[in-house]
Amino acid sequence: MSGFSAPGCGTLRAADVGRRVELYGWVARRRDHGGLIFCDLRDRSGRVQVTFNPATAPAAHATAEGLRAEYVVRVGGTVQRRPEGSENRALATGEVEVAAVELEVLSVSRTPPFPIDGEREPEESVRLRYRYLDLRRQRMQHILEVRHRVNRITRDYFDRLGFREVETPILTKATPEGARDFLVPSRLYPGRFYALPQSPQQMKQLLMVAGVQRYYQIARCLRDEDLRADRAAEFTQLDLECSFCDEEDIFEVIEGWIAELWREILGVEVARPWPRLSMSESLLRYGTDKPDLRCELEIADVGEAVARTEARVLRSALEAGGVARALAVPGGMDMSRRELAELEALARGAGGAGLTWLPGPLDRHLSLEEQARLQEAAGARPGDRLLLVADRKRRAERVMGLLRQEVARRRGLVKEGAWRFCWIYPMMLFEEDDQGNLTYGHHPFTRPMEQDLHLVEERPYEVRAHAYDFVCNGYELGSGSLRIHDRALQERVFEILGLEAETIRSRFGHLLEAFEYGVPPHGGIAPGLDRIVMLLCGTDNIRDVVAFPKTQSMQDLMMDAPSPVDPAQLRELHIQVAPEAVSGALPRP
């Protein structure tokens, strides 16, 4: 018995009428009429109706009486046209049915914990606990297929462009900067640890030194940071790097790739070239580095308009060196006090000093002239409501960005069905961290723009970088840069970042040494495949596009990981667990 070449249940059509077939699949539903029994048989290709007739196939019919949901069966029978009037147009196979002659139960099933074809999804924890059943659902099968096709199209595309797929290590070295590492204890070297890669960043640069010229990899990346709806601890990047390129080459390659994915999978032509938006412009107008351009709303700087205001809330923020930003909500005069209060709560939740609005509580503190200037600066039209935030720049931007998103969502201002790609470019080489210290914007290997090099020491925050993100509909899909390929410049950047000579040597010595042996100028990018599949599948949750995902708190509810390990295993690894940690054993999910 081999069903390897059997036709898929969902593939049978009128053209197959008269064919003798053997089908393998799961019982999706059974309808027992006392005499005739109908059974919908399902596999990944779809479903088809099987009939068991006691008059013509008594043995099969008798067996069919015992069928239950999710039994795995083999059915032998003949494809026949359904009787006139009993076709089911909702089903791709609805013109035909299989008259069963033979039925063999290959595997029985307990009643599943949730219906496989239910229109409502069970709660996330139930889905994850029984992921193998969750994946049986048509929606999940579709996602698995899309993901497979994305991988295949991607490999074809980059192969055509002369890229070579190279694998890089999973056991590598810890890098204290950046995200938190996942560590792997070394058995042979007590007290030493490998780290799982946050990305193959340094490896791919070394591959450029190695003369690979064009590299790509569908690479797993692991970061031990807190999760979000679009962020998993382990995720997949299309990692790529090429030699002798500039950003225009990268843009062309990526736009072409995305266009091909969208065309092949959605049948959609993506408009090109994509617009470019500098980072500072994006932060000002959209309040985020990943703007959703499906919404026209724009944030305005209104610092000038209220520069000499008497209103305390605005004044104190401005005097402290902050900014004032406004968002004109079209027709927002109809916003209820309750709605405004909810937005205010959102602003506070994001750490903002507060939110005010016009018309609103601020009216009597602002002169009519100031109000007019504000309306003008914000581009407000009659009937609009102005949302106003005065705060430190970073916070004001973040709060405004969240407000813009929320207002757009509530008022239906997001153009559904649109695909709005853009490049965030250029970006700044350095940023200020929370403590006010200088840090890198993208990563420490990013190449400064040549014309700004003279500012590196004196006014580092003004140095632009050959760094870029690409964004679609509010999702950051990929991030990249041209890299420094000059040892002296790389060392200068490390020094500006405040790294000690010894730190530089121990962490990046191999890279700097490699840079002494002839380095091609190079650059690359790393698109997040999970998020791209999310967009292609119309889901807003990264767990949906991963076969076996973990929860937000990083547990695997199916495997029950992480788990305690045998003390002998720990001894072998020279690991001793702190006593207070041992008592905090995880509950069985």
Add this chain to the structure above:
RNA sequence: GGUCCCGUGGUGCAGCAUGGCCCAGCACGCGGCCCUGUCAAGGCCGAGAUCGCCGGUUCGAAUCCGGUCGGGACCGCCA
């Protein structure tokens, strides 16, 4: 590290603000019987939850309070 939402038979939901009318309601599913053209088959009958867990308030708690566990969304974090 923090904020917020959710947890009621197998699944999805109602009940919770105004505690007693609830030893908890509905739909689906499940079990039995009937039924030869259904496809969310139909009809009849039936089983199944002490309301995540612990504690408190109260004459009385699914309902109020505290804690805890689990799931989710977000802020911080994510080169």
